[in-house]
């Protein structure tokens with residue numbers, strides 16, 4: 001194995017990325033490439049080496065007599081995923097995948113890989129056990145690139161609209177959402193929790209920064225083994241002062257539309273490789289459709305679903321509401337008992353809050369939960385008493401309402417769910433580099 005010094009010295013060469021070769025930028029010229037050996041095909045006097053870097057794969061051909069004897073021997077004996085550098089001339093070649101081939105005149109193996117454990121046709125369970133290596137597969141790499149674009153586009157939209165990016169603690173002593181789904185942590189003998197949402201700690205920051213967002217993990221110990229549940233998911237949470245329920249929904253539809261347009265524009269290669277029609281994303285534009293929770297229940301009842309006013313909207317209901325549609329749908333004004341105490345009272349129907357869930361098309365279901373927040377200290381206390389919770393637990397959260405309590409709203413986007421929907425993935429774990437589910441914390 002070469003010492004790291006060797007790698008430092010080769011990195012001084014001017015390497016190009018494979019994408020540039022595939023874009024025809026170096027046709028007829030000599031290039032230096034570096035990366036991993038994706039596939040190998042051997043013939044009598046030549047070895048076809050399919051090279052991979054972060055930007056793509058390209059075929060190169062190492063011919064006996066054209067390179068040093070030792071280099072040819074190395075090419076013959078190396079295994080896939082070996083780390084190599086290549087110098088050679090770029091030729092257009094319609095037979096090669098991507099339309100270009102490198103005629104190699106210098107070839108170096110920086111590290112000979114051991115036999116790669118992942119072969120064709122392995123089970124989902126096996127691939128997930130080898131996630132640390134499976135990440136290199138083209139499909140996974142494409143998903144991760146789209147994921148990167150989603151994060152980038154979200155930040156781009158929010159910054160452009162005057163939002164500060166901030167952070168919130170992951171260890172919390174105040175509950176955020178459902179009490180039942182908390183992960184407890186022993187904190188020097190005291191019981192604390194991993195946060196289910198950053199919202200409670202974003203609200204005080206709104207009193208200072210007015211428009212804030214954070215991108216952070218949220219933790220839920222839900223036992224749900226569905227295709228949409230992780231125990232640790234990435235949560236984009238937005239909180240805005242001087243913003244009511246209407247303004248909050250506008251923000252959500254603009255943000256989601258911007259992300260979809262940005263992915264469609266900047267991830268054309270990846271969408272192509274993943275077989276996703278970009279029109280699925282380019283068609284996402286404001287305004288989104290809206291119905292009230294009460295209308296949603298009526299629609300479901302008419303469709304024959306056994307559901308009563310007051311029950312939550314779950315998979316079957318989501319299927320009825322959006323199964324045949326290619327449009328996002330806001331469901332607004334949910335009954336108080338199935339939503340959180342911090343939501344703003346809906347004067348038009350006091351049984352409900354001024355909140356919304358955003359459902360993704362095709363029956364995918366909820367990807368955002370949002371609401372106007374209750375800014376009255378009195379009403380917040382009423383809500384807590386009604387549900388039998390102890391206001392003392394929320395002292396600091398209630399206290400921010402005593403000093404210049406501003407009308408404000410916010411929402412949380414399940415980023416992994418958004419990616420799962422956008423790419424039509426089978427399971428949410430495929431949208432995450434190292435997923436955490438009820439049954440998996442390895443690798």
Ligand code: 4AD
Nearest residue numbers: 197199220229230233237367368369410411412414
């Ligand atoms: O609807 P939720 O529970 O809302 C909140 O946590 C609010 N405090 C957010 C806010 O207003 N700042 O969660 C928000 C979103 C859901 O719509 C869903 O997309 C995602 O987070 N989510 C999950 N994603 C993956 N796995 C899970 N177990 C999830 N639970 C929620």
Ligand code: MG
Nearest residue numbers: 357366368369
């Ligand atoms: Mg929700």
